[in-house]
Amino acid sequence: MTRPKTKVKDDAQAKQNTAPVGLQWRFIIVVGTIVLVFVGLSARAVYIQVIDPDLLIRQGDSRTLRTQNMPVHRGNITDRNGQKLAVSVPVRAVWADPKTVVQSGSFADKRRWQALAEVLGQDQQELEARVSNPKKRFVYIQRQVSPAMAEYVEQLSISGVYLRDESRRYYPTGEVSAHLVGFTNVDDQGIEGIEKLYNEWLTGSPGTRKIRRDGKGRQVEILSQQQGTTPENIELTIDQRIQALAYKELKKAVQYYRATSGSAVVVDVQNGEILAMVNSPSYNPNNRNGVSPHRIRNRAITDAFEPGSSIKPIAVLSALEFGAAKVKTIIDTSPGWMRLGGSMVKDARNYGKLDLTGIISHSSNMGTSKLALSVPRQFLIEQYYNMGLMSTSGANLLGESSGIFHEHNRWSDFELATLSFGYGLSVTTVQLARMYSILGSGGIKRPLKIVRDELPSQEERVFSELAAEQVLAMMESVVQKGGSGHKATVAGYRVAGKTGTSRKAIAGGYGEQYVNIFAGVAPVSDPQLAVVVLINEPRGDEYYAGDTAAPVFAKIMSSSLQILNVPPDDKTVSSLTSSARGTNAG
């Protein structure tokens, strides 16, 4: 390589340069430096990429990797026809990081804070005070903000103020189904009713995805994906149409009779499904501000009352089932009172000689007492168990009471007699509804259902079909003209029912307050529905169940039968007359 250089030079110079030592030396330096530079670069590259690559990977990831939470909303609750009873809607929560707020000096822009306070309807001074402690890192400013408001807050872009996704529960049916469905707290956890009972089932967990974003913020790669659990929906056995009309009638009645409260339960006799369960007073589950706790209680399942005459059919049924009496058996109830132990059992007046139908329709305490005492004690008590009055209804609802019943080893005759006309034990409205559904189904006992499923329910025959039919026929007389519950008549249908007017027990005896119950099944020829209406402490002029609960029963029963398209079975509607009318109309 040195040759071209010497060629250009003349001879004199060439002679001087015969030994190009200096050049050799420079050349080595240059080459050495270049080699050193490249070695240095490769060493650095090796160090960065092989020996200690974590730092830069971390730096790169922190600019491109994102973890996304996929939003998950609580499952819906629907009625049997798919009508929504509870729906979750996404909303945002506005929160602040006081440290960032203070450090970035975002208080300097007073106008933005003023706008924020105004849109959230808060006091500006108060709001600023809450976020001015730099030691805190998280403060909720407002929760459950509507998406439109959240958008506005986002556009204010105050540094240190952020938004978070959450969801809010809405109850479109409002107070009608409030007791049954229950409600959730601000953190979307069920705290009452079905919402609490099936909280796990309704709640899902959010899935997460790790993604890579490019410089423009677009998702370019999904690195990993974790499926969350999808929340399940719940379908109740409730028919919202029946529920709505039952609530309307009950509310009207509670107001009209100036009652403390009222409950109504509608049960499908054929499978034990609860079609409606309403209470009054109720509350608006969408806005629970200032609602007193007594309104929130689902009285139909929590409150037990002495059922009074409404459970008299059990005494008659026991006598029939045991064979101590026949349908035509005559019981002498005169003189209208008797002494049992040291206590008195008496009727409203002397009914004289009554057959079993007469005992039911006149609601004779004497009659049922005599019937109850005509069968062995253990047999009688067993019937109360069979009717489900000593256990919960099987619907497995939150806070359900199993009534009050004191099991004795030794029953006095008087205790048995009081039991036969519905004192000395307390039952809930739902328990009573179950008892009537057992009567209606011809003696087959099923647990009540509130959540719809295809599983067949446990069935158990607790007494003979014949006895059940006979008792139903007797109870039909209650609703007929002259019976104590004639106001419960439903046009077009044969109804069997029983009134129950019981005094409320107070300390040291019975007070002046009443509980009015009307329970019944229809249509008698092929029972479909059992309805129980309970009016608690009516303060008006009317306090007999035949005047208060019976009319409500009639309205609920007739509308329900109509909604469910149950064919009328009463003589007043016959295909003959209707076809005649049809030709006139046609």
Add this chain to the structure above:
Amino acid sequence: MTRVDTNFKLVIFLLADLARHPVRVLLFLTLLVSAGAVILSAHNNRQLSISLERLMQEKDQLDVQWRNLILEQSALTEHNRIETLVSKQLNMRRPEADDEVVVKIK
């Protein structure tokens, strides 16, 4: 002089050389094609990821809309509300027992 048969035409020389190793050439070409395919598929993957994200956002928005709509629907079709409306505006009422015609199909 034996330099006569030396071929100075570069292109022909190269082609001849390549023709002597067809397998290697094929491998080389396959490599190029596969490299291109990798680039293309990576690009497509990104485009699909981008559209997936867009679709998921759209799905979330539609879900929100759906939830609000069923809420509105439930509020508007509330049973008592419909009953009041039809009785006031359309003069409708529940049929009485007398209005009912039972048709028996045998």
